Amino acid sequence: MLLKNSQTFDPAPFDTISFDLASRRKDVIIMSSDLSKYCQVVRVKNELPDQHLDVGMAEQNLLSVAAGIAKGGYIPIATCFACYITRRAYDQMLICMGTGSGPGTNQDIGPTNIAIGFTPGIANPARIHHQAAEDLGMVRAIPNATVIDPMDPIDFRAAVEAAVGRPGLTYIRGHRGDTPNLLDPSKFNFEIGKTYKLVDGKGLGIITTGHATGWSLEASDLLSERGIDHSILHCPTIKPINEEEVAAFAFEHDQIVTIENHQVVTGLGSLVTEIISDIGGGPRVTRLGLPNIWAPGGSMTHIRRVLGLDAEALANRIGEL
Amino acid sequence: MDDRIRKLELTAARIRRNVLDICRQRGGYAAQGVALADIASVLYFDEMRADGNGWFHDRFVLSNGHDAIMTYGALAESGHYKMEDLRTINEDGGWVDQSPIEGQLGFEITAGSLGQGPSQSAGLAWALRHRGSDARVYCLFSDGELQEGNVWEGVMFAAHQKLSNLCYIVDNNDMQASGHASNVMNVEPVHDKFAAFGLHSIRISGTDIAELIDAFAQARSVTDKPSVLICDTRLWDGIDCLQEALPMAHYTAKTAVDWDAGLAEIGSVIAALEGVVG
Incomplete structure (x- = not known):
């Protein structure tokens, strides 16, 4: 799509x-x-x-x-x-x-x-x-x-x-x-709550939303070049999210990474861990996004670089898992 | 005119009785409900027009949830609520909230978070005018709420938009949770403040039926700005024997006053007015 x-x-x-x-x-x-x-x-x-x-x-x-x-x-x-x-x-x-x-x-x-x-x-x-x-x-x-x-x-x-x-x-x-413009309007069909698998792979599952879905797609190219198989699930709806779809995606993978343009506290990463921990026995979840510190100012390119959220840093952090 | 006034005075007395009857069950904001009975009588039984379907064509927005007791007292008198239901107010598991949530009959907004009525009623008045409705919007709030910034944001918007279909009513009773507003955080001069914001400001006692009828009529005649009725009510206005509970009567506990004495006094007033009105 x-x-x-x-x-x-x-x-x-x-x-x-x-x-x-x-x-x-x-x-x-x-x-x-x-x-x-x-x-x-x-x-x-x-x-x-x-x-x-x-x-x-x-x-x-x-x-x-x-x-x-x-x-x-x-x-x-x-x-x-x-x-x-x-x-x-x-x-x-x-x-x-x-x-x-x-x-x-x-x-x-x-x-x-x-x-x-x-x-x-x-x-x-x-x-x-x-x-x-x-x-x-x-x-x-x-x-x-x-x-x-x-x-x-x-x-x-x-x-x-x-x-x-x-x-x-x-x-x-x-x-x-x-x-x-990232989504193909002829193939993308938005529904409240629905999640969208943008990259279909195995082992490593990336769950993401908003601006960070674009960041994840940038990192995805680097991960592929490095031979790291992975999936990406885009979750435009934070609430009410389809929890079954998130859980099914999570349990299909060995390791989950969440990426968001939001604090890792209370945002998508928290949401995903809530869903998975309620079920129990799921994969480890690594939350990437804005840390609970005051972020710097400047261009988004600059801030992403400082916070380790640019494509290269994301690919490195994910690759090290 | 005299008969119209006497009838509304009788209705006000009955609203006061209803307020005491409800609040004696578990306590409540009885002093405010009693003091606002004349405003409620004129507003619900004279000023606001019927819609032909058992409700009102004009809209009333209560900004301070505390004064829900006034609406309950009035809507019991109009038959929209049953006293047997209202006597369950604040009962565990009951549905009659002391400060109701949006959508309950008579309550347009969730009003427990203070200072949000002036702007919501202004938005409502803007929407009604925008769609060509001739409905008027009335919004009651307290002088304590004038300490909230959101109030003045709403007032500024209403004046800027020249919402002449909007009439604010300020319960200027100089009383808030911690004591007299004039001691906690002075809000005067209230009249000058609203006038400076561009409203047609009318200052009245708020407890005289004829004066209220005139003030609402005057507000209706203004065509280029919103109006505000600043009502200098005092707690327990209309029931002399309960004045001893003053000055600290923001919330009246069940054991704080002699409810029987209050009901006896207002019962005499009702009986006397019933003799006149017939």
């Missing part, structure tokens, strides 16, 4: 995704908190102004106004940097957007509330304050929430489209700027 030898980039994935969606669905409102340009909400803002709403530099307001708009019959898609939309406004995400739908609430099917966090993890060059290294862990702790970390413009688009039809809170990590 991967494109062959693709070296193309989508310069502004969400600009097209949001414009196409808002053109088709007049009940969708794209919301910003002073970062429309920096989340690439340009065409909707300029060409569909009735469907764009900016609440100013106020992330708590972004999510609480969004929740009010949802109760008024619209589908809000709140956009901001991942760090602010989760850390700064976590209570509004949980209480205002997250308590109106599903088991344990008063409504089986409540309003749809969507939040998209851009430049997650080390995709933002400004260290610490602009880097959301804990957003997946925070949001996956919210009951009934849906959490998606897409790998490229194709599954990002599919995730947004799926979220619009889904009651309750959905949090999606967004891609911004030149984003590599």
